Amino acid sequence: MGRTTVENVAEYRERASRLDAAVVWSRTMPAHPAPVTVLPDGCMDLIWTEGALMVAGPDSRAFVAPSARSTEFVGIRFAPGTAPTLLGIPAVELLNQRVDLTALAPPRFTRELIDRIDNAPDRVAAMEAIALRFAAENGPTDPVLTAVVDTLSAGATVAHTAASTGMSPRMLHRRSLFAFGYGPKMLARILRFQRALTAIRTGIPPARIAATTGFADQAHLSREVRYLAGCSINTLKTR
Structure with a gap:
């Protein structure tokens, strides 16, 4: 990344x-x-x-x-x-x-x-x-944490991620704070934003990006970009 x-x-x-x-x-x-x-x-x-x-x-x-x-x-x-x-x-x-x-x-x-x-x-x-x-x-990082990142990066829900890694939602949240600095829901938002950012920089239209990277619609994508990046989609294209 x-x-x-x-x-x-x-x-x-x-x-x-x-x-x-x-x-x-x-x-x-x-x-x-x-x-x-x-x-x-x-x-x-x-x-x-x-x-x-x-x-x-x-x-x-x-x-x-x-x-x-x-x-x-x-x-x-x-x-x-x-x-x-x-x-x-x-x-x-x-x-x-x-x-x-x-x-x-x-x-x-x-x-x-x-x-x-x-x-x-x-x-x-x-x-x-x-x-x-x-x-x-x-020592090496716990492979369970790598699995959490991989699962959320693939667009899975937090509930599915917890179940697939053998943790309760509460345990997943606690371990996420130690490993990532925030809960799994916030990590999922950031990983989704990074998927979108890659597409934005290649010139893919925002509506298509929203549809293929896990956003509800283009307006949702725009709100997330504004919140996480502090700027518009058009500004990100030039960075």
Whole structure:
């Protein structure tokens, strides 16, 4: 999933990570960057920038990051539900937040990670190595959570998702807060929005998008885009 909509950006690159379902990325900003709009996708990121590491929590609506003084960013985007296990941080505690890693982990440990990326000849590879270290130390994500994402991504209801993964609705909601930062109904809305976003960017007419991605009608699609992205469908086409 593409996480950001970037305006006035000199260069952005991403590739699949050796960590399952993750993406590593880098971004070089111009001298006077515009704000960056991050669209909700259920993911969390670990981000390095000039002597700092931060965790970008899951977003429930579009997040507008203010203009940054830094010009270089490197990150790894974790698939929905995976970061809390790897980082040991419940997603709900980071909902709609960007938090310095020093507030979440021992300062000495965080400083070690920052120095490693600061001094690396390939900062993207260094970030990836750190994520792989987290995975080796903290174990794999529960496959049930992956099944939740896959089932909701296919358009299933929350009730069907709970039943198919062997959980009660209450248990599914509780585990979703830890893994995704919000309940399964909100996660389903965001995953549906991401399906629609892919179609919007390929120029498919909104009425057809609504009919094929799980919306009641075009008006429903427009309302969801306005709520989650903070803009119109036409604006998304240009981002």
